[in-house]
Amino acid sequence: MEDLGGKIVVITGASRGIGRSIAVNIAKCGAAVVINYNRDEKGAYKTLEMVREAGSTGIVVQGDVSLYEDAEKIVRDAIGKMGKIDVLVNNAGICHIGLFVDMQQKQWDSIIDVNFKGMLNCTHCVLKHMISRKSGSIINISSMWGNVGASCESIYSATKGAINIFTRSLGKEMAPSNIRVNAVAPGVIDTQMNACLKAEDREILKEEIPMGKFGNSDEVAKVVCFLAGGSSSYMTSQIITVDGGMS
Numbered sequence: 001m002e003d004l005g006g007k008i009v010v011i012t013g014a015s016r017g018i019g020r021s022i023a024v025n026i027a028k029c030g031a032a033v034v035i036n037y038n039r040d041e042k043g044a045y046k047t048l049e050m051v052r053e054a055g056s057t058g059i060v061v062q063g064d065v066s067l068y069e070d071a072e073k074i075v076r077d078a079i080g081k082m083g084k085i086d087v088l089v090n091n092a093g094i095c096h097i098g099l100f101v102d103m104q105q106k107q108w109d110s111i112i113d114v115n116f117k118g119m120l121n122c123t124h125c126v127l128k129h130m131i132s133r134k135s136g137s138i139i140n141i142s143s144m145w146g147n148v149g150a151s152c153e154s155i156y157s158a159t160k161g162a163i164n165i166f167t168r169s170l171g172k173e174m175a176p177s178n179i180r181v182n183a184v185a186p187g188v189i190d191t192q193m194n195a196c197l198k199a200e201d202r203e204i205l206k207e208e209i210p211m212g213k214f215g216n217s218d219e220v221a222k223v224v225c226f227l228a229g230g231s232s233s234y235m236t237s238q239i240i241t242v243d244g245g246m247s
């Protein structure tokens with residue numbers, strides 16, 4: 001297990017799903033966590049309870065990552081209450097399944113605002129702090145669909161593709177400041193994001209996955225712990241795909 005003792009890790013969208021698993025696994029590695037949520041306060045406090053059960057500490061901070069002023073607040077609260085930020089995990093995300101021709105402009109605006117601009121907002125706010133400390137690690141939760149594209153998830157895939165190329169670019173830009181920037185690109189993970197799938201669609205999807213099953217959130221979180229810690233000290237600008245061999 002990665003040793004993250006003494007580190008402070010901010011995780012956006014940690015009120016459930018992959019974000020919650022990242023918080024709990026990071027806590028098991030010894031770091032304290034800042035749990036961000038937008039709407040689900042109860043879920044965020046449930047995550048905090050699980051972090052404490054895992055033997056660590058943390059705080060909960062509300063904020064809509066799509067708003068720059070909320071991203072500033074998340075970073076300000078984290079530094080104010082925890083003293084510093086070592087790692088930022090940009091996990092918050094939303095999706096929409098449907099034909100692009102049937103979508104309204106406000107629907108694609110909201111996916112771009114949360115998935116791509118939300119990541120930009122939090123990254124921009126935290127970088128000022130990390131640059132002054134000449135230390136830090138940023139981990140973006142992308143998607144396999146950002147590499148290969150998904151029918152009926154064109155906008156979602158485009159936001160994740162944008163995250164991938166931004167990750168590659170910013171990692172190079174920030175390397176001289178001793179700040180690493182990497183991404184994890186999960187395949188199909190069993191969370192509420194996929195709860196809309198009908199049982200028969202789940203079975204069809206499983207057949208397309210060489211490992212024959214959906215991934216679970218812990219399988220993504222463990223890769224995040226690796227990228228957060230010293231074992232990945234020479235890695236930056238990388239996209240690690242965790243998809244059971246699907247892409």
Ligand code: NAP
Pocket residue numbers: 012013014015016017018019036037038039040041063064065066091092093094114118141142143144185186187188189190191192193194
């Ligand atoms: P999820 O269960 O739907 O959880 C999404 C999380 O994002 C929730 O905690 C939600 O919090 C938060 N969130 C949404 N909008 C937000 C906003 N504007 N500001 C702050 N937080 C916000 O989804 P998930 O499956 O865990 O997905 C997590 C990440 O993994 C996403 O970036 C997703 O694109 C990516 N991913 C998922 C899969 C998959 O198959 N599940 C595959 C590839 C990539 P509130 O409810 O409090 O708003």
